[in-house]
Amino acid sequence: MSDAPDTREVILEARELTREFNGVKALDRFSFKLHRGEVLGLLGANGAGKTTAMNCLLGLTLPTSGELTAFGLPLQANRIHILQRLNFSSAYTALPGNLLVWQNLLVFARIYGVPNPKQKIAELLELLEISHLDKRVTGQLSAGESTRVNLCKAFLNDPELLMLDEPTASLDPDIADKVRKVVRKVQRERNIGILYTSHNMRDIEEVCDRVIFLHKGKIVCEGTPTDIVKKTSSTLEDVFIKIARDGEIVDEPIKKTTV
């Protein structure tokens, strides 16, 4: 991991973010910065605090304490303005299954005020290689097709910040590979900052520039996937398992210091 400070614009920042549920800290003084054009992986076992972090960052859950800013603006006070500039896709949400694919995308294109929505939708469907699905009923799509339609929705407003919650969950390796490549391609072309959660370490190695490991709401490890693998002499998956079971890793150099 390079020690040189990242000079790119910070588009998302959490400072000392804490979220308690019935006295239990799901997030404990969680701080990080996401820069423009960077893909940051948020990793951890189930219950580590990833989803809580994502929900706080989307304004769906209010933090108990701490500060959140996006594009330099406080999140809660500028929620609508910020949401216009970001987008979100999750394996755990869906577009209404009883509408056709193009109808769902047109509704969200209008919400985001996309100019020439039909053209934009056609471009995105082509990019994700699902142009043939535009008149299909959304609820009848396979998991891989649904994921790519959800990604179309997430790319509709040309977001500067994208939050992807386990985008390859339940996908077969071939489709997961296609999804990763498309995400990386769009991210590079448009210089998007992405916050990415996944339990698939292949995803993380291929897509993320930097990762944060969470355990019980705290950052326990941070760095580039390559650095972490190099310094622990382990695979990223082994590091994940070690943190999930023991809550820490032995190697001091990559333990969290500052972000």
Place this chain on the structure above:
Amino acid sequence: MNLRIISALVMRYLFLYARTPMRLVELIFWPLVDLVVWGNVTVFIQKNSTEQFGNFILFFLGAMILWDVLFRAQQGVAISFLEDVWTRNLLNIFVAPVRTSEYLSATFVVGILRILVTVVVVSVVSWVGYSFNIFQLHWWLIPFFLNLMVFGWALGMISTALILRWGQAAESLAWAVPFFIQPFVAVFYRVEDMPAWSQPFAWLFPATPIFEGMREVMKTGTVSWNYLWLAAGLNIIYLGLAGWLFVWVLNLTRKRGLLTKFATQ
């Protein structure tokens, strides 16, 4: 308030209704059942009562149609919200740049559209089946009609807030809330015919002066401004309180972290 966003949300519901004919059946079926039941009651009483009483019982049909206006307006808000829950789309809406006021406005518009469908169908059937021409009712009924719709929106927001607070277990409230108040708002009978203890409660709801006013208009052809102003004043209070309750509960679910659980369950 952005009309583009409201129109997008309305479009989403129109697509839904066009794609799901069963939802149109629901819009038409229950009003028809009500109409037939009350129509038959009307015919029965007309045949077995004095002529004067027979004219009065036309109030029943008018009351039934107006009650359906309230119910459909309430359903427009509550069911539109539940559609987003059932399709796991709620989270997509809440992370889009949609203001609460825009979301609610879209559900109000859906409520109006639902009412239009219902009123057209009920008007035709009541005319063909029972020679009851709704357009012969006095034009003064329109302000009462509009007031009833606004009260339906308020009840819809209250229902939705309760569902947000207690989750899907409280979904049945989407249908039940209007019927909780029905006995107290003098839909099919006058306030003075109600038990004495319940009469003061009746005047706490905007629907009561609306139904009393409707009977007055049908009976005399003149509008009672007192009823109209009372209904409008109460509606402003109810709409404000219901809007406040919805926003308060929404913020509470955010504070407690319940919104995402509710939206993805």
